[in-house]
Amino acid sequence: MPAASFLLACDAVLLATAMAAIAFGRVEGAHRAVYGTALVVSTAIAAVALGYLLTAGGVPSDTWLPLGLPWLGADFRVDPLAAFFLVVVGAGGAAAGLYGLGYGSHESAPHRVLPFFPAFLAGMNLVVLAADAFTFLLCWEFMSLASWALVMAHHREEGNARAGYVYLVMAGFGTMALLLAFGLLAGAGGDYGFDAIRAAQRPAFVPTLVLVLMLLGAGSKAGLVPLHVWLPLAHPAAPSHVSALMSGVMTKVAIYGFVRVVFDLLGTPAWWSGIVVLVLGAVTAVLGILHALMERDLKRLLAYSTIENVGVVFICLGLALAFQASGMGAAAALALTAALFHVLNHSLFKSLLFFGAGAVLSATGHRDMERLGGLIHRMPQTSVAFLVGCVAIAALPPFNGFVSEWLAFQAILQSPQVPQWGLRIIVPAVGGLLALAAALAAACFVRAFGITFLGRPRSDAAATAHEVDRWSLAAMLALAVGCLLAGILPGLVIDALAPVTLALLGERMPAQAGLDWLSIVPIAAGRSSYNPLLVFVFIVASAALAVAVAHRLGSRALRRGPAWGCGFPDPGPVAQYSAGSFAQPLRRVFGTLLFRARERVEMPAPGSVAPARFTLEMHDLVWDRLYMPIASGIGFAADRLNRLQFLTIRRYLSLVFVSLVALLLVLALWP
């Protein structure tokens, strides 16, 4: 059976599961059947796609189905790019299925989640498999709507209905941009197959317009600033395993759409198109992580961090575009590999972190970090897995986040060889912003882990939390192992990505398989190399040594005494460092300008027994300056146009008549 047919059959199974879940969603234990099927099928998808990626040598596998428009049908194709993203989607889906086996039993409204979960998975797979524009857009909308239904699963909770509304508006806007982009790509001839689009000749302005439309369409789904506003609302609103899928996987499907169109269908880009993508990516990365730093809600923090990582991926994609336009194939392959590697990494650790947040949520009922704390004692395994995710996303060796960001910086260091002066100036600046974002991410996740898991519990729920079930733990530990493996064996990943860059750019990074001691060499041995195994062994050895020395030299006696409260008379849990206080220095540095953060302290008059008050005011400028004017403009126009709804029949006729005569007049007077 060819790979494409097998993958389509898998998706058919997922869709059938979704149909069955509509009927049996309320039955006791239905969640086990649904999530079990999702786990098995997604694992099969990931395995087949990985096998294709490693063995097929870039030969595409096609399937045609008589679905959709009559006489056109639907084309599906597996090529290296699609296979790589299928691995990401499959792995994310399998992990979410495994996690859902345990987490799903806490679900209060399973009939609102179970039918849409497999449908959402199938939608994402089909977007990646589609090989004509019509099928692509159809599956894209299907994916959007299925995820919207999941966002609205708990629609009575405060804010979820608004999140769903904003998401629906942004998804509709994005699809409209994609529709226009594909319309331009297909041209007047109107052949919507990807092969025909690839071969078509276009006027000079079309690639520019398509790039802008793709940035709007795919960017709104991926969360590029300033189209990111729906993401921190919608992702946390869904159940946690779905949040993991939306953040970890669906944003990747959006990136797939961008790569497919811009690198594959559009042909060689203009050199400045790289600049646009680079700058957008850099702004997205920095703003996303700054938002995350200020956030108290654990799941919203993770959603904002997704925006940052999408920014990192887009920086790499912009570099690849710039290098490709300048004819630097090897550097472009390096940048694209870094982008795709980061896609894989982010799907691993962001799913892991959302699972961790879901575990905390189900154990304590809180997402607000100011009510958590001390969970490392109550949930040791969850906290270890979460710590791995934090270290990985903070780009610290030996985990996978470090490798992809290191590759990104290697690509940035290639910029002095670019012929255009504009790029030579901008790329290092973007590199500086990327470094800033990486450092802020480290601070952000120190804060996330420290406030949530360390210290003393800030609420009774946190003090009495229990470790979650073993299915959820298994999913988190599997992803943690995945993060470690991808971090220690990056050469394997880079070599697996070679067919993708070969297919898209005609170049690949040097083969890493034959190098000694599993080190990776992105360009040449003399330039730079990284040996994750060595770093890992060094970290483990030095840590073990330090522990051994501490235990040998220190006293073994266990003493428990009162904590030093800095001289504060009542050192209760509220006196600890809080999420807000941890972020305060960075808020004062960046937030004053970027978020209009204003702190106000109201001291009671001397002698008064009233408490002192501290209030913090922050604004999302993108929301205030961009979306509110648009919304109020639409509201104003709607109010004015509302009158048109209540005219008499004769007035409607007169409107038609007057507009007809006016058009005829224009036609008659047109020079």
Place this chain on the structure above:
Amino acid sequence: MGGLGFDVAHMLAGGLVMISFTMLYQDRLSAVIHVYALHAVVLSLSVAWQAFIQEAPHLYITAAISLVFKAIIVPTALHRIVRRLGIHREVETVVGIGPTMLAGMGLVALSMVLMLRVTPGADALAREDLAFALSVLLLGLLMMVTRRNAVSQVIGFMSLENGLVLAATGAKGMPLVVEISVAFSILIAFIVIGVFLFRIRERFDTVDVGALDHFRGERR
């Protein structure tokens, strides 16, 4: 043949425009329906003439359809409706006769200028025919806009449709299928609107569409 054929076709189409003006001028319902019947007769003559000079015998069927349906059945039925409703003496126009006629003249001038400009390549007969057809169409629309009574709006709509038929038959090669479907759609529209009229009548004791607006709670 060419000279005579052109002249007669020109005369009949021009006659349709003139009858449209007459219809605009009428302010009593039964007179409007009479004029509409005349309109349909002249249309069927014009179509028959086109059938003769284009040597397209299927257009005779079109002519017969428009004679039977539009000149006989529909006006008779409308007369009955008007009499049953007891509104055959009602006079209701929104805009005065004078301004309406002036607007109609403007519309005819507009359609002449427009059609002669945009069809320099077509043969003279088709150009004149299209120009007249557009005039008839616009005058029908003008009638719908300037009348308040539902019956006269229906008649305006049907005279508009006569303009469409004139245009379609003026161009060579128009298939009969389309004509039949158009005729039936008009008949259906008539039935629907007739039923609609009775409904309005039953509910509100008037066919003044202003009553609908009143019912919706809005000012006119």
